Amino acid sequence: MRCTTLYASLVTSLVALSEAFSHRSTCTKFNFQHALPKEATVLSTAFVEAGGSYGEGAPDIAYPSNSTYLPELCAVIVNVTTSAISSYRFGLFLPSQWNDRFLAVGNGGFAGGINWLSMGNGVTYGHAVVSTDTGHNSTSLDVSWALDNEEKRKDFGFRAIHGSVVLGKALTEAFYLRDIQYSYYTGSSTGGRQGLKEVQLHADSFDGVLIGAPAWWTSHQQPWTSKVATYNLPVSSPNHIPSDLFAVIANQVVKHCDILDGVVDGIVSSPSECNLESLELACDTETANASACLTAPQLQTLQEIYANYTVDGQLIFPGMELGSEATWSMLLSGDAPSGLGDGYIQNFVLNDPDWTWEQYNDSIVSLAEKIDPGECTAWDYSSLDKFRDRGGKLFLFHGLADGGIVPRSSGVFYERTLALLGGLDAVRDWFRLFYIPGMEHVGDTPVGAPWFISGGSQASRLGSNAWAGRNRLEDPQHDALLALMDWVENGMVIKQVIATTWTNSTDPTSGVLRQRPLCPYPEKQVYIGGNEKVPESWKCV
Numbered sequence: 145m146r147c148t149t150l151y152a153s154l155v156t157s158l159v160a161l162s163e164a165f166s167h168r169s170t171c172t173k174f175n176f177q178h179a180l181p182k183e184a185t186v187l188s189t190a191f192v193e194a195g196g197s198y199g200e201g202a203p204d205i206a207y208p209s210n211s212t213y214l215p216e217l218c219a220v221i222v223n224v225t226t227s228a229i230s231s232y233r234f235g236l237f238l239p240s241q242w243n244d245r246f247l248a249v250g251n252g253g254f255a256g257g258i259n260w261l262s263m264g265n266g267v268t269y270g271h272a273v274v275s276t277d278t279g280h281n282s283t284s285l286d287v288s289w290a291l292d293n294e295e296k297r298k299d300f301g302f303r304a305i306h307g308s309v310v311l312g313k314a315l316t317e318a319f320y321l322r323d324i325q326y327s328y329y330t331g332s333s334t335g336g337r338q339g340l341k342e343v344q345l346h347a348d349s350f351d352g353v354l355i356g357a358p359a360w361w362t363s364h365q366q367p368w369t370s371k372v373a374t375y376n377l378p379v380s381s382p383n384h385i386p387s388d389l390f391a392v393i394a395n396q397v398v399k400h401c402d403i404l405d406g407v408v409d410g411i412v413s414s415p416s417e418c419n420l421e422s423l424e425l426a427c428d429t430e431t432a433n434a435s436a437c438l439t440a441p442q443l444q445t446l447q448e449i450y451a452n453y454t455v456d457g458q459l460i461f462p463g464m465e466l467g468s469e470a471t472w473s474m475l476l477s478g479d480a481p482s483g484l485g486d487g488y489i490q491n492f493v494l495n496d497p498d499w500t501w502e503q504y505n506d507s508i509v510s511l512a513e514k515i516d517p518g519e520c521t522a523w524d525y526s527s528l529d530k531f532r533d534r535g536g537k538l539f540l541f542h543g544l545a546d547g548g549i550v551p552r553s554s555g556v557f558y559e560r561t562l563a564l565l566g567g568l569d570a571v572r573d574w575f576r577l578f579y580i581p582g583m584e585h586v587g588d589t590p591v592g593a594p595w596f597i598s599g600g601s602q603a604s605r606l607g608s609n610a611w612a613g614r615n616r617l618e619d620p621q622h623d624a625l626l627a628l629m630d631w632v633e634n635g636m637v638i639k640q641v642i643a644t645t646w647t648n649s650t651d652p653t654s655g656v657l658r659q660r661p662l663c664p665y666p667e668k669q670v671y672i673g674g675n676e677k678v679p680e681s682w683k684c685v
Contacts, residue, residue, distance in 0.1 A: 167191070167240045170319060171218035179318035180222065184311055187221045187233070198237075199260035205283055206257030211264025216240040220315065221258070224307055230295035232279035234308035236272065236315055237263050243270035244325040245629075246316055248309050248342075248350070250335020250600055251275075252586075253284025253484060254300070259335075265603035266330065269625065272320075274312035276304040284334075287487030290518070292495050297518030302345060305338045309349050326633060330625055332356030332586040332600035333549060336540075339600075340522040340557075343538070347530035352537040352632040354625055356599045357549050357586050360557055361461065362488075362520040363512040365549065368453050368461035369475055369485030370501055370508075375448040376476050377501070383441040387477040392436045393446065394469035396423040398591070401466055405581075406671035410591045412467030413581035413669055415544055420450055420466070449476070455506045462552035467582070470590040471547030492517040525561045528575070532565070537631045538575040539624055539638060541599055541662070543583025545590070551579060558665065568666075576638055576664040583643075588650060594643035594660045597624040606650050622659075638664065642679050 173186040180186065192198050198219045199210030220236040235258040247269070249262040259275040266273040279299030280289040290297050313324055329339045329350045336358025342349050359365055376384055385393075401418035402408055412418070425446070427437035438446060449472075453460040464472070475482050481501050490499050493512045513521075531538070542554040558577045562568055582593020587602040589595045596602055620627040622642050630636040640661040648654040658677045663669055663684035674681035 167216075167218055167238070167319075171220075171238075176220055176222075176315055176318070179314050180311060183225045185223050187223050188219075189221075190219045192217050192219055198264075200258065203281075204257045204260070204277075205281055206251070206253075206255035207259050207261060209261055211260040213268075214264055215267060215270075217267060218319065222311065222315075224304075224311065226279070226299055226303055226307070227295040229293060230279055230299050232276055232299045232304035232307065233258065234274055234276040234304070234312060235260065235263060236274050236312050237267040238272050238316060238319050239267050239270060241270060242272060242320055244322070245269075245271045246313055246324045246327040247271040247273045248305070248312065248327075248329045248331075248339075249273060249275045250305075250329070250331020250333075250338045251278055252333045252335060252601060254282065254287045254290075254334070254487065255284040256280035256282045256289065256300075259601075261604040262330070262335075262601055265598075271328070272312070272316040272324075274308050276308035278304045285483035285487065287483060287491045288497070290491040291497060294517065297492060297520070301518030301520040302338075302341050305342055306346060306349070309342065309346075326351045326629070328352050328354070328625070328628065328632075330354040330600040332358070332602075334359050335600050336360065337362065337520065337522050341520070343531045343536065344522055344524045344527045347527075347534055347536065350536065351534075352628040353539070354599060354628050355538065355540045356601070357542045357546055357551075358522070358540070358554065358557070359549055360522040361553055362522075363516050364461045364509060364521075365553065366485050366488035366492075367504075367509045367512055370481040370489060370504055371453055371460075371485075372449060372464070373475055373481035373485065374501055374504055375445050377479070377481075379479050381441075382439065383445045385438065385442050385445055385476075387473050389436070389438065389442075390469050390472045390476075393423070393425065393438075394467075394590075396425055397466050397469060399424075405669065407676045409676055411582040411593045412544065412591075415466040418466050420447065455509065459556070460506075460509055462550045462556065464547060465544060465551055468545050468547040468551075471545060471584045474548045474585065476547075488512075525557070526564045528561060529565055532574045535632070536574060537628060539578070539628045539631075540576070541578040541580055541597065541624065543580045543585065543587075543589075543595065545582050545593070546585045548585035554579075555665070572664065573637075578641065578662045578664055580643060580662055581669065589645055592645060592649065592657055594645045594658045595649070596644045597622070597641050597662065598626075599624050606652065640664070640684050 168191045171191045176186045194216040197210045197212040202208045218238040223233050225231045247266045256277050263273045327350045331339045336355040337360045339353045400422045401412045404417045405413035425438045451463045542551040582589045582591045583595035587605040620630040627638045646654045647657045659679045667684040670685040
């Protein structure tokens with residue numbers, strides 16, 4: 145028996161060594177080039193040893209941190225020409241120990257760059273993983289590359305992500321000489337938009353998509369990003385709320401809204417049940433602290449920030465959520481709106497880099513909606529029926545403390561999909577929305593709220609792929625990607641996912657601080673008693 149066991153172990157080891165040698169020897173430009181069309185060129189290949197790192201460092205402006213703690217893999221970079229004035233690159237990780245699954249990961253903002261960190265997290269599951277630079281190299285706030293170039297905009301809007309998926313799959317199957325069994329996508333913010341756009345255009349690209357805080361409503365969201373900032377400008381005006389007062393507002397929101405979920409923990413879990421009128425912020429009261437209150441013009445600005453942006457009674461974009469104040473500096477500080485708004489208007493919509501926020505008017509939204517430059521907006525809700533009919537599953541999550549992309553924008557997407565595709569009972573069979581109380585944009589928390597579910601780009605918040613191979617809660621109850629896979633492959637409907645935060649919210653080695661179940665909308669977390677820091681004290685109702 146002992147000899148049989150040793151023999152089996154030896155055979156397993158020899159097979160692993162043989163596969164590793166084979167993958168090393170086939171990790172060459174020549175081996176991949178023959179599987180590509182003429183417009184695609186292999187730029188580089190590299191065989192990475194187990195425990196090694198890979199990336200492009202500083203030249204990859206948006207993602208300069210290399211991915212670390214990698215399993216043994218082959219890394220490939222490919223360039224694809226899309227027109228006489230445009231091209232995109234994509235990177236591919238092909239692990240030696242492959243699980244027959246393919247994963248595409250998304251980007252953020254208007255960034256151009258291969259997202260090596262998210263790829264590094266994905267490959268630790270055993271997936272072959274692809275990411276595209278979307279056709280340019282820039283930071284998330286730099287939109288100058290799009291000026292007068294509709295071809296580059298199209299690469300960013302939909303072409304680069306689709307091409308990288310199609311060619312990434314072809315290279316994966318050519319490398320392993322066997323078929324992909326399941327394909328997945330994970331991405332947040334712009335990455336969320338990319339995933340939704342892809343399944344709307346190409347229902348067969350993925351079996352399951354994990355979407356976080358998607359910037360799906362491009363033609364409305366980006367103008368709103370400028371519009372909401374104008375409420376708080378110019379900085380010299382009496383209506384301006386200085387950024388150091390954001391914390392004062394946040395404290396008042398917690399004071400009046402925290403208890404609505406049944407426990408005082410500093411986390412606003414039910415912002416829709418709170419109201420602005422209950423806040424004690426006015427300077428014209430006898431008990432007001434002159435250094436921590438708002439004047440009448442500032443209170444008017446506050447109302448505008450929380451209010452929905454409407455034109456002629458039509459919703460353009462929802463307003464900020466109560467409980468998001470800690471992240472308002474993303475869009476509401478500084479002496480001009482964020483480049484996410486102004487840059488889009490200048491370089492996508494108007495082709496006018498001299499346009500300034502003082503010239504903003506509501507016609508910007510109408511024009512952006514009409515031309516939808518780059519065809520970025522993922523608003524073809526009804527086309528998701530094809531994804532549904534193929535058995536596709538969609539997991540959407542959004543932090544309720546998100547001050548970068550309003551959480552109710554995900555609600556708009558969900559409700560419009562419900563209206564077109566059969567209502568809640570029908571849609572919940574394949575599409576579920578999860579709100580995460582206290583989570584900021586995509587990840588992290590200012591209030592000790594459980595936020596980590598291994599969603600798109602979340603692992604990157606923990607450092608240079610610090611999550612890979614260490615402290616992972618490797619089960620579908622705590623990991624949204626594993627839960628999605630279980631839903632797709634085993635029919636296990638996602639009834640809840642347990643979110644985690646640590647004593648240091650971005651350091652898993654600091655010890656678990658809180659865990660709570662996230663509930664599929666319209667269900668909510670409800671406190672049922674006991675230690676509020678453990679998931680057993682909560683249920684979905």
